[in-house]
Amino acid sequence: MSYVAAQRMVGTSNTLCRARNPVKIAIGDGQVPAEFLGFDGLEGGEHIAIRVPGRSSDPSQPILVRLHSECLTGDVFGSARCDCGQQLHEALAQMAEEGGVLLYLRQEGRGIGLYAKLEAYRLQDRGIDTYAANRELNLPEDARDFGLAAQMLFALNIDRIRLLTNNPEKVSQLRAAGINIAAIRQTSVFVTDSNRAYLQAKLAHRHMLDPRLLSVPVPDGLAATTETALAKVLPHG
Ligand SMILES: Nc1nc2c(ncn2[C@@H]2O[C@H](COP(=O)(O)OP(=O)(O)OP(=O)(O)O)[C@@H](O)[C@H]2O)c(=O)[nH]1
Structure with missing residues (x-):
């Protein structure tokens, strides 16, 4: 059996979709129908998939997928220290239009947890960057394992996707687990004076793919909208 086939076996046999619940969610100015899905057989928390049908989905295209690691401070409270919340809402807005699946991964603080992330913020305020603080x-x-996202996708019978990310690690780990990434769409980067140092550290540590994302001058809070086929610049796994 090939490595990929073996990985698929692991994914399909260990992880099962256990609950599908329709929930309308607020995206942009309106309420959009979505489905929340839970799983059995996943480690590290109650990870969920949110499937959004989309107003004008194109069935000939691989489904749009985002892996979004939990950021309570940014996603729920709009913390100015990062751009996680804006990226979450951007992904859902794109899915409301063209359909997609957002995997909301309970990997708070790049997997170190909320309390540790808050400790790390205190260290960052003394002048060290987000990685040195950890x-x-x-x-x-970065303590995250994106293999669990591949398990979730296989459990949903999804093995070919368009991936919404700037993070090369998500790309390589999904590919290693056997997910066919047909295209990569960059997320926007929402630069403000408050999060600029954090975003620059991500770029310097190669946690963000495209330097142009940060060199584009944008007004506070507005997206540097760039969409590039990053599959061209990334080696295929
Ligand atoms: N430890 C730590 N975690 C942070 C900090 N700022 C944000 N995070 C976490 O970083 C993670 C960001 O995850 P994602 O939104 O999936 O973003 P990403 O890994 O940059 O990948 P893409 O957005 O797909 O390019 C979340 O878990 C946040 O809680 C920080 O200063 N320290």
């Missing part, structure tokens, strides 16, 4: 706490710079 190391200072004797924690990994």
Whole structure:
């Protein structure tokens, strides 16, 4: 059996979709029908998939997928320290139009947890960057395993996707797990004076793919809208 086939077996046999619940969610100015899906057989929390049918989905295109790691401060409270909340809403707005699946992964603070992330903020305020702050706490710079996202996709019978991300690690881990990434669409980067240093650190540590995302001058809070076929610049797994 090939590596890919073996990975698919693992995904389909261990992880099962256990509940599908229709929930209308607020996207933009309106309420949009969506479906929340839970899973059995996943480690590390109650990860969920949110499937959005989309107003004008094109069935000939691979489904649009975003892996979104939990950021309570940004996603729920609109923290100015990051652009997680804006990226979450941007992804859902695109899915409301063209359909898609958002995997909301309970990987708060790049997997170190909320309390540790808040500790790391305190260290960052003393002048070290987001990755050094994790190391200072004797924690990994990034503790996330995106293999679980591949398991969720297989459980949903999805193995070919368009991926919405700037994070090369998501691309390589999904590909290694056997997901066919037909295209990569960059998320926008929402630069403000408050989060600029954080975003620059991500770029310097190659956690963000395209330097142009940060060199585009944008007014506070507005997206640097760039859409590039990053599949062209990334090696295929
Ligand atoms: N440890 C730590 N985590 C942070 C900090 N700022 C944001 N995060 C976390 O970083 C993660 C961001 O995840 P994602 O939204 O999936 O973004 P990403 O990994 O940059 O990938 P893409 O947006 O897809 O390009 C979330 O878990 C946030 O909680 C920080 O300063 N320290």
